[in-house]
Amino acid sequence: MRKKLFLVLTVVLFLGFSGCHDDNGYSLGKFWISTATIETTGSNSYVIVTDDGDRLFPSASDVPCFDVKDKQRVWVNFTILGEGSGNIDYLVKVNDMSEILTKGILYLTAQNNDSIGDDPVKIKNYWISGDFLTIRFTYGGGKRIHYINLVQDAENPVNNEGKPVLLFRHNRKDDPANYLLHGTVSFNLFNLRVNGLTSVQFVLKASLPEGETPFEVTLTYNYN
Numbered sequence: 001m002r003k004k005l006f007l008v009l010t011v012v013l014f015l016g017f018s019g020c021h022d023d024n025g026y027s028l029g030k031f032w033i034s035t036a037t038i039e040t041t042g043s044n045s046y047v048i049v050t051d052d053g054d055r056l057f058p059s060a061s062d063v064p065c066f067d068v069k070d071k072q073r074v075w076v077n078f079t080i081l082g083e084g085s086g087n088i089d090y091l092v093k094v095n096d097m098s099e100i101l102t103k104g105i106l107y108l109t110a111q112n113n114d115s116i117g118d119d120p121v122k123i124k125n126y127w128i129s130g131d132f133l134t135i136r137f138t139y140g141g142g143k144r145i146h147y148i149n150l151v152q153d154a155e156n157p158v159n160n161e162g163k164p165v166l167l168f169r170h171n172r173k174d175d176p177a178n179y180l181l182h183g184t185v186s187f188n189l190f191n192l193r194v195n196g197l198t199s200v201q202f203v204l205k206a207s208l209p210e211g212e213t214p215f216e217v218t219l220t221y222n223y224n
Contacts, residue, residue, distance in 0.1 A: 028067070032078055035075060035076075035184070036051060036062045037071060038073075040103075047075065050076075052208075054089045055089045056077050056088070056089065057092065058094045059091045059093065060092075060093040062094060063095075063097050065101050070122065074097050074098060075098045077095040077097070080092055102188065103185065103186075104187065105151065105153065105191055107152055108153045108154060117147060117171025117173075118169055121138065121208070126204070126217075128189070128220075128222075132188060133188075133204075133219070134185065135185055137185075140181040141172055141178070144173045145173065146173060146183075146184050148169070148170055150169070151167050151206075152167070163202055165202070166205070167205050167206070170206075191220050199220055200221050201218055
């Protein structure tokens with residue numbers, strides 16, 4: 001397993017055994033946590049594609065009632081049971097799974113500017129996998145639901161180099177910053193595709209807390 005897969009070693013006491021292993025050397029007392037995309041393959045069948053590209057087949061699951069959908073973004077906690085075959089890298093047991101908030105790109109206009117907001121956040125990490133830009137961030141709050149969006153100015157969608165400019169916007173809804181909260185959100189970049197090209201560069205911006213330099217990076221979205 002590669003970056004963005006967090007190996008968590010656990011001490012498990014089960015029927016008097018600690019750290020049980022299967023015959024292939026995989027430990028049933030270990031689990032990994034990753035962000036991933038669901039790929040449905042038929043009736044009640046799906047594959048979990050981690051953001052590092054590992055393809056996992058859920059041979060067993062402790063969350064049988066999770067309603068999976070194609071292209072759904074998730075956090076997944078899994079234990080490796082063995083090697084896969086064909087286009088499957090690993091057979092796994094799904095220990096837990098939760099959906100990641102997933103949105104598209106909105107156009108920012110004079111009409112929706114106030115509801116979109118521009119309150120500060122701190123960007124902790126960001127990456128592109130497949131068609132999705134995923135951002136992990138922190139913000140102050142605790143009493144109200146906050147709004148998170150990725151927007152493109154309808155009047156000025158690109159910079160002077162012709163690169164699309166995307167703004168990570170946050171509306172805290174006047175929520176007092178009583179607690180430090182963490183969030184993860186994925187945005188579908190499909191609408192940035194340009195016919196005849198296999199990649200596009202874009203600029204990602206965000207407003208950070210007062211006194212900090214505004215966040216700005218140039219990223220490449222590959223879609224060949």
